[in-house]
Amino acid sequence: MRPPPAALPRLLLAPLLATGLAASLVTPIGPATAEPAEPAEPAERAQRDPEPRRIAHTQWESGTDFRTGTMAGTLFIKGGLGVVKAPGARRTYAGTAYELGRWTSPWVAPRFGLTELIASWEATTPGDSWIEVEVRGKDATGTLSSYDVLGRWTSGDGFTPRQTVSGQTDDLGAVSVDTWRSTVAAGLTSWQLRVSLMRRPGARAASPTLDAVGAMASRVPDGSVATSEPGVARGIVLDVPRYSQMIHQGHYPQWGNGGEAWCSPTSTSMVLGYYDALPDPTDYSYVPQGHVNPWVDHAARMTHDAAYEGTGNWPFNTAYAAPLAGSAFVTRLRSLREAEQLVKAGIPVIASIAFDRGQLTGAPISASNGHLLVIVGFTEAGDVVVNDPAAASRAGVRRTYDRGQFENVWLPRSGGTVFVITDGAHPLPTPEKYTNW
Missing domain, CATH: 3.90.70.10 (Cysteine proteinases)
Structure with missing residues (x-):
């Protein structure tokens, strides 16, 4: 079982936050300016729960999407982003040398002061290759944080360990397992992802492929909630197989x-x-x-x-x-x-x-x-x-x-x-x- 961040005493930095949304519903660059539209709830619910649950998800998954960011030693081909033949940059990790390509997203402003962010990605990492996903943010004064690691990912487990890096509490944000949390009570106005793709040196070495990446940013209230009114799925039960852990x-x-x-x-x-x-x-x-x-x-x-x-x-x-x-x-x-x-x-x-x-x-x-x-x-x-x-x-x-x-x-x-x-x-x-x- 995995304790959710809000349930862990070491994470009580309130308020909460999350990310993930269509790019058309957020401001790609610059400071936050306005609230995104939210699905309407019954008037009585709005009265009971006056503080809105602000959530915005952004994802990049096509060549057009990835070209809105910055590529360094990477190339979008055959449906994914990979490392070019001679990327130029190198990195040593755990005593092993890797060639390095990077993709950096545009800045995303969710139009509210985000307090938490969770990234998601789809990647394939053949052989001794892997990816690292990082995030940084800005506050309302324009102060820029450092990049914090959200995950080092491999689709196998024969080489680099798959892992997160909790802590990193040096400036505007801190990491708890998979969740990046603002240390600024008002939240952060914008965020930016950076994905590093590592492969062993040599043109013939297998390259990781990044097919999609995104994040969900949020600012949601804590405390009990009023029960929502039943909606469009009453009486619908999907035939999902049943497995016991x-x-x-x-x-x-x-x-x-x-x-x-x-x-x-x-x-x-x-x-x-x-x-x-x-x-x-x-x-x-x-x-x-x-x-x-x-x-x-x-x-x-x-x-x-x-x-x-x-x-x-x-x-x-x-x-x-x-x-x-x-x-x-x-x-x-x-x-x-x-x-x-x-x-x-x-x-x-x-x-x-x-x-x-x-x-x-x-x-x-x-x-x-x-x-x-x-x-x-x-x-x-x-x-x-x-x-x-x-x-x-x-x-x-x-x-x-x-x-x-x-x-x-x-x-x-x-x-x-x-x-x-x-x-x-x-x-x-x-x-x-x-x-x-």
């Missing part, structure tokens, strides 16, 4: 030991199974015969964060899922009404929750300071139908949770954090209306 207890101690530690890779695997996008059996052929759902063991291996020592890293899960399904990113939602929009479009939603004893009736565990599960649908009354991997066996995975209880163990505890994984047959619904996908 608990049946893997004791599997692979080097990747978390299964059981309660594997809610993220188990949830990610359920959604990949729904899209018929699980990895090829040859990829997990090392898993011993008799392990049920061996692709979950493999997902844990491919999402393990060596520094965090767990498999609950949010963007590591979406980076694993993206090339298998088609697209994946981390964002935040404002309420279950937005989750309903996704479910109606045939897209299950992986949500990060945390709860104390008695706060989530019907849960298979009594409490958790960080848990991932899959929202698969809604009852006619608007309650939440989930696949909860914490069940002891597959038979108990499908659960129904009270709508109000669920929103209060999700929105205040993780800021409404979700993984959105899609394939070509299930495009995102009306993205021009939503700033968070």
